Amino acid sequence: MNISIVGAGALGSYFGVRWSKAGANVQFIVREKRAAQLQDNGLKINSMNGDDQIENPVIVTDPTQAAPADIIVVSVKGYHLESVIDTLEKLVDAHTYILPILNGVKHYDVLTNHFGKKKVLGGLANIIATLDDNGHVKHTSKIDEIRFGPLDEGQIEICEQLAEISAAANMTSVYSDKILTDIWYKYMFITAFSGITTVSNMEIGELLVHEETKDIIQQLLHEMRQIAFCEKVDLTVQHLEKAWKTLYSLPASATSSMHQDYRKGLHVELEHLQGAAIELASKHQLDIPHLKTIYGILKAKISL
Ligand SMILES: NC(=O)C1=CN([C@@H]2O[C@H](COP(=O)(O)OP(=O)(O)OC[C@H]3O[C@@H](n4cnc5c(N)ncnc54)[C@H](OP(=O)(O)O)[C@@H]3O)[C@@H](O)[C@H]2O)C=CC1
Numbered sequence: 001m002n003i004s005i006v007g008a009g010a011l012g013s014y015f016g017v018r019w020s021k022a023g024a025n026v027q028f029i030v031r032e033k034r035a036a037q038l039q040d041n042g043l044k045i046n047s048m049n050g051d052d053q054i055e056n057p058v059i060v061t062d063p064t065q066a067a068p069a070d071i072i073v074v075s076v077k078g079y080h081l082e083s084v085i086d087t088l089e090k091l092v093d094a095h096t097y098i099l100p101i102l103n104g105v106k107h108y109d110v111l112t113n114h115f116g117k118k119k120v121l122g123g124l125a126n127i128i129a130t131l132d133d134n135g136h137v138k139h140t141s142k143i144d145e146i147r148f149g150p151l152d153e154g155q156i157e158i159c160e161q162l163a164e165i166s167a168a169a170n171m172t173s174v175y176s177d178k179i180l181t182d183i184w185y186k187y188m189f190i191t192a193f194s195g196i197t198t199v200s201n202m203e204i205g206e207l208l209v210h211e212e213t214k215d216i217i218q219q220l221l222h223e224m225r226q227i228a229f230c231e232k233v234d235l236t237v238q239h240l241e242k243a244w245k246t247l248y249s250l251p252a253s254a255t256s257s258m259h260q261d262y263r264k265g266l267h268v269e270l271e272h273l274q275g276a277a278i279e280l281a282s283k284h285q286l287d288i289p290h291l292k293t294i295y296g297i298l299k300a301k302i303s304l
């Protein structure tokens, strides 16, 4: 299988290396700075599930020079999505599918508006990873799950092919026949988790102490569930319980990637996650006071 990765950051590099080692032809579509780093240092992953590396990754800076791909994995941050549309236009041909693995849902509208619903597969990732100063992947928990599935009947075959190569890779992969629900479950979870950790600048262990704080998290999850319902995605009470259980299962020092980015002074996906949720709520005239409060405070904090 030929896989192009657009966004060779933490996630794109991690899964790209694992697929490559399983026998896929993987090329990384990158900008000049990342290209230089990959040429100088190679592509390595340091992982609790086993280190791995590609000495000479296939690096492409001009998308018109890229080899045709069966699947283009999009793993940029939400705020960079618009900037890769041009690149994707040069990469997509009649046979190519796009697999986004960003958090959130807003990118599905952007991608399907440009490329059509038949082209865009459903995907998400559950992993805690970042790039170190050498541009190597630091994967810091046992979880390294990529989850994907068809959003359209015509996508079943390509998802099955991806499942086959992924099963041979040293990572966890799940072919889901209810990927839209999975994407929304993750969106509910991450919007609450990233919102509360970033706004408070606190880790999860510190946040699960007082009933009053826990109530805010519950309300955030509940508001996200209401938005999902209006978008015709039925997140059940069991989904809420699962989110709650997951929060309790995390080590006390765990936090969201948004909070980690905030602490490093990096740009955060506020508009892509909480901002987009507020837009959807407003379309459905839903009252979501907790999400709006978190968003309003974060907006002020990140513009400091
Ligand atoms: N990190 C994590 O643990 C998790 C992240 N996620 C989600 O996955 C998504 C990706 O996150 P993550 O991997 O951490 O992000 P990173 O910031 O590590 O990687 C994003 C990469 O996209 C590249 N990029 C941006 N614009 C372009 C462009 N125009 N052309 C080519 N490459 C480009 C950046 O490269 P450059 O160096 O050129 O800027 C960067 O390397 C996010 O939505 C995040 O929320 C989900 C689960 C866990």
Ligand SMILES: CC(C)(CO)C(=O)C(=O)O
Pocket: 103, 125, 126, 127, 128, 190, 193, 255, 256, 257, 258
């Ligand atoms: C919660 C986690 C680590 C799960 O993948 C995540 O998606 C994030 O923090 O962005």
